[in-house]
Amino acid sequence: MASEDVKLIGAVMSPFVMRPRVSLNLKGVEYEFLEETFGSKSELLLKSNPVYKKIPVLIHSGKPICESLIIVQYIDETWSGHSILPSDAYDRAIARFWAHYIDDKWFPALGGIARAQTEEAKNEAIEQVFTGLKLLEEAFEKCSGGKPFFGGETIGYVDIALGCYLGWLRATEKLIGITFLDETKTPLLCHWAEKFSSHEAVASVMPETDKLVEFAKMIQAKFKAPANK
Amino acid sequence: MAQENDIELLDFWVSPFGQRVRIALAEKGVDYEYKEQDLMNKSEFLLKSNPVYKQIPVLLHGGKPICQSLIIVEYIDEVWSDKPPLLPAEPYARANARFWADFTDKKVYECGTKLWKLKGEEQAAAKKEFIEIFKFLEGELGDKTFFGGETFGFIDVALVPFVAWFYAYETCAKFSIEEVCPKIVAWGKRCMERESVSKTLSDPDKVYEFVLFLKKRFGVE
Numbered sequence: 503m504a505s506e507d508v509k510l511i512g513a514v515m516s517p518f519v520m521r522p523r524v525s526l527n528l529k530g531v532e533y534e535f536l537e538e539t540f541g542s543k544s545e546l547l548l549k550s551n552p553v554y555k556k557i558p559v560l561i562h563s564g565k566p567i568c569e570s571l572i573i574v575q576y577i578d579e580t581w582s583g584h585s586i587l588p589s590d591a592y593d594r595a596i597a598r599f600w601a602h603y604i605d606d607k608w609f610p611a612l613g614g615i616a617r618a619q620t621e622e623a624k625n626e627a628i629e630q631v632f633t634g635l636k637l638l639e640e641a642f643e644k645c646s647g648g649k650p651f652f653g654g655e656t657i658g659y660v661d662i663a664l665g666c667y668l669g670w671l672r673a674t675e676k677l678i679g680i681t682f683l684d685e686t687k688t689p690l691l692c693h694w695a696e697k698f699s700s701h702e703a704v705a706s707v708m709p710e711t712d713k714l715v716e717f718a719k720m721i722q723a724k725f726k727a728p729a730n731k
Numbered sequence: 732m733a734q735e736n737d738i739e740l741l742d743f744w745v746s747p748f749g750q751r752v753r754i755a756l757a758e759k760g761v762d763y764e765y766k767e768q769d770l771m772n773k774s775e776f777l778l779k780s781n782p783v784y785k786q787i788p789v790l791l792h793g794g795k796p797i798c799q800s801l802i803i804v805e806y807i808d809e810v811w812s813d814k815p816p817l818l819p820a821e822p823y824a825r826a827n828a829r830f831w832a833d834f835t836d837k838k839v840y841e842c843g844t845k846l847w848k849l850k851g852e853e854q855a856a857a858k859k860e861f862i863e864i865f866k867f868l869e870g871e872l873g874d875k876t877f878f879g880g881e882t883f884g885f886i887d888v889a890l891v892p893f894v895a896w897f898y899a900y901e902t903c904a905k906f907s908i909e910e911v912c913p914k915i916v917a918w919g920k921r922c923m924e925r926e927s928v929s930k931t932l933s934d935p936d937k938v939y940e941f942v943l944f945l946k947k948r949f950g951v952e
Contacts, residue, residue: 553834599802
């Protein structure tokens with residue numbers, strides 16, 4: 503659908519940006535990727551997302567849509583083909599719940615590891631990530647019904663919500679030397695992570711773990727450098 | 732044992748999040764059993780129905796729980812689709828509705844809480860932030876009757892319960908919301924003309940009393 507005017511403002515390293523990219527790939531929609539430079543925000547971004555000034559922003563025929571999960575739902579409702587959200591209303595509510603939990607509690611815990619000022623805070627954050635993964639393992643069992651994805655046979659909303667954090671999860675594992683996705687603790691999620699990452703709609707847009715590690719080290723160095731007051 | 736079509740709502744009287752659900756149910760004319768929860772002493776049923784967050788509101792439909800107020804409102808809208816919709820039909824309008832409802836979730840309650848919990852400079856900063864948040868909302872409302880246009884919809888449901896908290900916020904932080912955001916206050920009054928809203932929102936005096944109780948509990952002067 504080259505005649506469709508679809509642009510995505512984003513950055514390769516951002517897990518939030520990866521969500522609409524996977525969604526558009528699943529729908530077979532072509533789009534122009536407008537990559538932001540780290541450390542500065544383009545005029546277009548500021549104009550398209552005046553409230554949050556953040557990526558991703560999907561611009562469809564000149565109209566901006568913001569917030570990654572809202573964009574994913576928009577993509578699902580606008581283009582036919584692969585269904586991202588379940589068809590049953592209750593299943594949709596459950597999918598939305600887990601996506602909300604992942605963004606509201608789980609990912610901030612992961613981010614909390616790097617942000618922790620004390621050893622105690624760091625360990626608490628690590629504990630929260632493990633607890634969350636256990637919850638998500640149970641959720642996976644219920645949602646997947648024995649199939650490969652949260653969405654069942656095919657990639658769905660929760661797969662996209664959680665799967666797009668896998669790069670950063672693996673990067674964090676490397677940075678702190680702890681294995682979060684452990685076969686002995688969360689075997690279903692381990693297997694799912696492989697399947698998700700290797701899916702054709704995902705593989706090309708999943709950032710490389712080593713590049714994320716480099717990027718994280720660069721940011722950490724920047725924040726730990728003494729400020730000139 | 733819940734019947735297939737039984738609707739129960741686990742809620743707390745003054746919760747703006749619970750009120751969103753009550754308003755949505757009223758708009759759709761749905762009968763349900765309201766179950767007031769003691770949040771200082773949470774029931775087994777609540778903990779079992781929402782083990783992840785252990786919070787209200789929780790809607791149970793035929794015994795199956797749905798959590799998170801905006802998710803519940805979307806569920807209600809989708810299930811009772813024979814009644815006037817809360818979300819628009821067109822995808823872009825839907826994305827816009829979800830964006831502003833989500834904005835309300837991210838910003839209003841937390842900032843409002845700061846207004847009664849903090850003092851001095853920190854409270855002043857929260858006041859500034861509060862006004863900024865509502866100016867954004869006022870910008871989105873414009874001169875429309877409701878956020879969705881002529882019809883009461885998703886964004887209105889998401890935001891209107893907080894109108895009952897305005898008096899408490901104004902009294903604690905000493906400012907007038909009407910002065911800075913007159914369109915929002917006028918919109919609030921229009922919403923109150925709807926039975927679903929007027930019968931659901933708490934009395935502002937009772938909300939203020941509740942805030943004073945919270946202040947005491949948190950040791951805020």
